[in-house]
Amino acid sequence: MINDEISDNMRLHGVLTKEKYVKHLSVDCTIFSVQDARLKVLLLNWQDVEYWSLPGGFVKEDEDLDEAARRILYERTYLDNIFLEQFHTFGKVDRTSLKLSKDFLKARNLTFPDDHWLFERFISAGYCSLVDYTQISVFPRYNNESGKWFDLDKLPKLAFDHKEIVKKGSEYIRKNIDTQIAASNLxxxxxxxxxxxxxxxxxxxxxxxxxxxxxxxxxxxxxxxxxxxxxxxxxxxxxxxxxxxxx
Known part of the structure; x- marks a missing residue:
């Protein structure tokens, strides 16, 4: 198990070092569901990191943005073939943090120099979906992540501007509730x-x-x-x- 995790981290380090991704562009997914008659959002947490985060990632140079969102969501949650919509673009200058970015990478035993593109400014495309929470039973092992559903009024500490993304995502879901519920399999x-x-x-x-x-x-x-x-x-x-x- 330990050797497998080391191998996965080395693979990820190699991929990021080759810079196959579009710089300064990322995707964050707000995935909502209904449990106990309440709207909840799915958040992920890496071991030894205090903050929780949304399922997110980077866009490859040879893929469309919607395609990247679907791939990223599957890689982080195994969710596939769901109704996923882009709802907002997040681009505040101070939306990311060098220290927190390093903490997330440290949890994966990854280190990069301060001038690496990972630590530069990022603009994120927000995607959202309303799903049946029973669609998620396990998470990809190599991510070393745990996932949990949270009430919107009982969120834990969130990384970067993810609290704002959750807020705008929930507003979009409610505004477009008719389409979202019809496509959600709830x-x-x-x-x-x-x-x-x-x-x-x-x-x-x-x-x-x-x-x-x-x-x-x-x-x-x-x-x-x-x-x-x-x-x-x-x-x-x-x-x-x-x-x-x-x-």
Whole structure:
């Protein structure tokens, strides 16, 4: 195991030294999910580093930005084939930190001179997605990272400007909730209006009157009404629905 980790670190050092990446450009992914009726965000932590961070990485010279975001997310989380959208560009002059960057590299047994491109100014493209948290059960071993879902109002110490990225990412998810929920796989293929309402309430953090919610959703015409759900109870059987293709 130790030899494997050393080999992985040597491989990463070699890749970064060859400078195969676009300088000054990175990608950060805000991945949200619903757990216990609350919206949560996925954060990663390297052993021996105090700060948590978003899944992120660098863009290769021969790949499109969207392609880089998908690759980076898979390398950090094993998440694949999800609905991933670019939502904002982060470019404040002081958004990164030399010391913190070195701490992250030190956790991987990597060192570079102070004038290396890794420590220069970076502009980051923010991507976001709303996913079913059960899609993530393990993390790539060579990253030596742990991952955890956090409530948005109970975030740990975050690296760089990642707190701002989480904030803007959550705002984007809520603003585009209809498309995000339809593409998130948070619901089964067929679901009731009550199940859909529960997800909306968790993401938006507010409650809705059942009749008002149903009227608003049906007026948007992105649901297909199916058969009724008969479960043998005395209650009136609700209709089942499924999403039309919104991607």
């Amino acid at each position: 619901l089964p293929e067929k679901f009731t209006m009550n199940e859909l309402q529960s997800v909306y309430e968790a993401v938006l953090g507010e409650n809705f009157r059942r009749n008002n919610f149903q009227r608003k959703i049906l007026a948007m015409n992105f649901l297909e009404r199916l058969e009724k759900l008969y479960d043998g109870s005395a209650n009136k059987a609700p209709y089942l629905y499924r999403f039309r293709d919104v991607r």
